[in-house]
Amino acid sequence: MQLTDYPRLCIAAHGVLMDRDTTIIEGLSPLLAQMRDPPTPDRVLTDYFRALHALTDADMNTVSAHCIVYCALASQWGLESDWQAGIAFAGTVDAGTLYEDAPGAIHYLRKFYRLTVVSSLDEREFAALDKRIGLAAHERLASGSFVAARAAIHDIAADPDVLLLSAGPAPVSCGAGYCRIDRSRRGTAPAKADSVWQFASLSDFIRGHQLALRREIL
Known part of the structure; x- marks a missing residue:
């Protein structure tokens, strides 16, 4: 067809x-700045959306989902998982x-x-x-x-x-x-x-x- x-x-x-990819990358920049060899933007987005698919459910609003994924990525990248930082990040990732x-x-x-x-x-x-x-x-x-x-x-x-x-x-x-x-x-x-x-x-x-x-x- x-x-x-x-x-x-x-x-x-x-x-x-x-x-919304641009705001995700910008919001994750404090985490990436702590890494000696940070992943490329494409890799960051791949990791982000993989975690988003794996960890979120239909009862979660977008703010909760962004916060949970932020903390999961921090742990995945060997960094401290900070719930308050996740909440702050979720507030920066708008529409x-x-x-x-x-x-x-x-x-x-x-x-x-x-x-x-x-x-x-x-x-x-x-x-x-x-x-x-x-x-x-x-x-x-x-x-x-x-x-x-x-x-x-x-x-x-x-x-x-x-x-x-x-x-x-x-x-x-x-x-x-x-x-x-x-x-x-x-x-x-x-x-x-x-x-x-x-x-x-x-x-x-x-x-x-x-x-x-x-x-x-x-």
């Missing part, structure tokens, strides 16, 4: 619409900032797809970002926890009529089409391998969609 063949688009907001291409991309994509934007933020946290995006009520799913967001994406991605747009890996047993936005690939050409589309930004994804439209017209 081509990008234009799917009637519904599910967007995992983190990493696609909003940049993040929108990528510049996000508002225009949403305006374009809703012309071609039924949109569902899934976020681990709660309604209050998501509202500040949504002022610039302008999602309709039926287009947003502010789940309030990382686990609930993953569960929602997993359920939606069981539908083969859905195209999933995510910065992370596809869910296990994904029946949907899958497109990964990897912003670290900036400057590289879009690629498709093993039925997975890869783009460096939302803007690149839209260019791919426009190319598919032109092929249909021609």
